[in-house]
Amino acid sequence: MVSYGYKKAKAIPLTPKEIEEKLKETEEEMQIVLEWKKENEAKKPKDKRALSWKNREAAKIKKRIDSVNGMLMYWKLRKAGKSHFYASIELNEYWASLKGKKEDKD
DSSP states (O other), X not given: OOOOSOOSOSSOOOOHHHHHHHHHHXXXXXXXXXXXXXXXXXXXXXXXXXXXXXXXXXXXXXXXHHHHHHHHHHHHHHHTTOOHHHHHHHHHHHHHHXXXXXXXXX
């Protein structure tokens, strides 16, 4: 006999301890990105090409900071007891707001 339909969750949900570990990892990653930003700001461009390189690096750093901020928000919501579904919706709204800001600048 063939059985169709939902049986059980495909993956085991994360435990509060695992969620806390993920949050700490993301906070450590933010510290690394902020150090990267500080190093980039300390470099002084010598000519126009160096200045454009620095600006491209600054854009990469800003995008990475936004990404890590989104993940921090996600893990903080999960730590607060929100479901993956709810936290993902909030994360998607965050990304949409960033995209909207970018389109406003263009």
